[in-house]
Amino acid sequence: MTTTYTKEELILKAENISLQYDKLILRDVNFEMHNIVRPGMHQGQVLSLIGRSGIGKTQLFKIMAGLIQPTTGTVKVGVEQQPVKAGDVGVVPQNYILFNHRTIMQNLEQGIANARVKKSAKEQEEMIKEYAAHFDLTDHLKKYPMQLSGGQRQRVSILQQVLTGNHFILLDEPFSGLDALVIDRVVELLLKVSTLDELNTLVIISHDIENSLAISDSAFVLAKEKDKEGATITQKLDLIQMGLAWDPEIRTKKPFIELVNQIKYML
Ligand SMILES: Nc1ncnc2c1ncn2[C@@H]1O[C@H](COP(=O)(O)OP(=O)(O)O)[C@@H](O)[C@H]1O
Ligand SMILES: [Mg+2]
Structure with missing residues (x-):
């Protein structure tokens, strides 16, 4: 099956992000997202940032949300490409903040x-x-x-x-702490949100390779490179080009299962 689509304007750009605490957490993180348009479809974009526990995902989430400042670099969002400030993007933290x-x-x-x-x-x-x-x-x-x-x-x-x-919604570990049936519903719901509006953009930050990939059109791996301090993006996967996006049956497809296994070794 071939799907026609075009990659249009830039909607998110992370440039030269590093974060230093007592040790270097993030190093030279660079990536961008474009508005993806499919004729006749209301289709937002879904990006996964995948990495193992402790690698720096939540710190990157906070930087992308404008909640903390990186040591170097900037994150720009929206078609205007303004540096992100707190409140510019929707955030769903790992421990949801509801008023009890x-x-x-x-x-x-x-x-x-x-x-x-x-x-x-x-x-x-x-x-x-x-x-x-x-x-x-x-x-x-x-x-x-x-x-x-x-x-x-x-x-x-x-x-x-x-x-x-808000068109941008960042989610930190949206699949953790939920049982398998509930996870399937979250996956469905996120897909629904992404198709509510053509400009809706979800960024899923997770260590759960399979569930993240199953609903994404691109995925970046955040990992350490050999003998280097700090995590960076070591892989960028264009799931549309790979023929692994927008397919409700994707989990049963052999190339998808193989990709999930390959990524396990990259983390
Ligand atoms: N305020 C802080 N000061 C110093 N180190 C921190 C701080 N917050 C997080 N870290 C460290 O940053 C690293 C990455 O943490 P985190 O982003 O939460 O990882 P992940 O979300 O990928 O599991 C960890 O080693 C953690 O101890
Ligand atoms: Mg985390």
Whole structure:
């Protein structure tokens, strides 16, 4: 199957990122993402940044979110390519930050309150209800976060970011701490988010090779190079060119399974 698509304007660029604490964590990290357009499709882009535990993924997540400053380099986002500041991109941290003393509805209202495009109270409520249905949260709107499972809380956290209207959403380890069936639903949901709007862009930061690759159109490996300090991008995979993107049956395909195994040895 061939899919026609074009790579258009630059929407994210990480340039010469390094991060030094008492030791060098990240070294010379460079990558970019383009808006991908498929005729007749509402198709956002999904990038995975894959690396083993402790390699520096969460630090890179915070740099891309504008939450910490790198020692050198810049991250620029959006078609305007401005240096990223906190609040410019949606973030779903590993430990979702919900207000425990507020209901799910109130937590979601918080998401909309931060939206760039302001809406009337009635429009807000309708939008929350419509999305809650997509996210399978309708029955939980009156509950408090502690009354929900980990998977449900994660859906609330992702929905909060979608409701802000932000096109960029960064997710740190979205598959960890969830059981296999719940992971399948998260995968489905992320795919749904990526097709809500052509400019929606998801960056998945994860050590879970298979689940990350299964929904991505590109994947970068963050790893250490022999005898060098600090992690850098050691592989850039264009899954579209490899014929491994946008295929719901991808997990059963031999080239995909082989790629997952190859990446295991790169981490
Ligand atoms: N504030 C900090 N000061 C010093 N070292 C830190 C700090 N935060 C994280 N680190 C170190 O940075 C490295 C990468 O951490 P992290 O980005 O959380 O890894 P990952 O998310 O890939 O598991 C670890 O060795 C960690 O101990
Ligand atoms: Mg981490």
